[in-house]
Amino acid sequence: MPAYYPAFIDVKNRCCVVIGGGNIGEEKVVKLLDCDASVVVISPEVNEGVSSLANDDRIVWHKREYQAGDLEDAFIAIAATDDNKVNRAIAAEAKERNVLLNVVDVTHLCTFIAPSVAIRGDVTVAASTGGASPALARKFRELLDGSPIESSHPLMDYAELTPLLADVRSEIRSKGITLATDHWQACITDNLLETVLDGRYGEARSTLLDDLMKGVGCECESGVCKMWEEKKALAYSKAGASS
Template sequence: MINEFFPVFLNLKNKLCIVIGGGKVAERKVENLLTSQAKVKVISPEVTLKLKKLAEEGKIEWERRVYKKGDLHSAWLVIAATDNPEIQKEIFKEAEEKRIFCNVVDVPELCSFIVPSTIRRGLLTIAISTSGVSPAVARRLRETLEEIIGEEYVLYVELMKDLRKQILNLNLSSEEKEEKLQKLALAPIPRYIKYRDFELLKVLIEKEGLTFPTEIFEKHFPNIFSKENEK
């Protein structure tokens, strides 16, 4: 029977997350956890050069030994990246007893959560999952979407955040605000950004009674407007 997982994004900032294992898979898991500002501890007799460097820089804690029962004390989440089936079962059992989120890599039946294939574009995160039955399919879908949702979406989401704030501060009814938000969401803004049609985008934004946030664009394209004015 296939588990039906509940999709969720976790706030791991400053939370203790333990990774058991020190190979390339563990390395990827650690890097993702650090991106989420988690407090990371690695338990493994040996680790990759990158993990060793992170430990030397004080970015992670490394306990140079094998896992033993009790290691999950105070952990908020644990990832087991080890090929030892017996150790995997022991880790999952302890995690279940202590009600700690646990992921045993590539063993869905020993997981209380699974890690989706993700696309990150600044504030935008898209997660893809096949409930653990085919990571290869999830990866293929991710690669397809990465071609469609390019780097222009980093700026796009930042822009929409600013415009939404402006709209919510307007002296309009809730219906009118929602209408403006939907109109902008349906506009081809990502395409304007991709092809740098900033003047056209400026007209679109100002037509809605909003201020074009030049500083956001300057952050991504330094001096872009001053160069255009020189033409």
């Protein structure tokens, strides 16, 4: 993994190009708009949220596929597509033009990666695993942001899970399996961390894989993880009982 230099970037009034207009693309667009960026979206189709932003003239939408030259005026670019050929072409142009690029979930094509962020007032705390485990980066964000599921361990103890989560993520992806992000959160537990801290890596790996595979072929609605919802409900219940 590269050693990333941590930085916060001023994108106010700067041209930021997002290729892809699905749910992930929308998430990137909204975060850029929150920072007052000038956003251009390139995609033949977009979801309702991105379409609404275009209709309100908050973004510019080019209703077509990416083509060479689209990064000419870009300060940064974000590729939110699942087309490897397109991603590589975008990366080549970004390198040629010296444009900062994030390719979602394709770390080796990135020149910057987006951390998980917790914000309160003027204070922003960012957490990154260098692309090794987006799920762990989200775990850090949720703990910083006041997750209802409390931990009995210091925050940085969770960094010890990075090799395990990266290892298992690689195996899951090699099988062509995609899991809901909430399901990953449901499987990152204090018990898993304690098993790793005790030096029982093999046991922790087996437990994590078993728990993750419960998310394959489950009866959860699209985008909703029952295991995660149950954990949150239990946490809120405990918090209510102790108040």
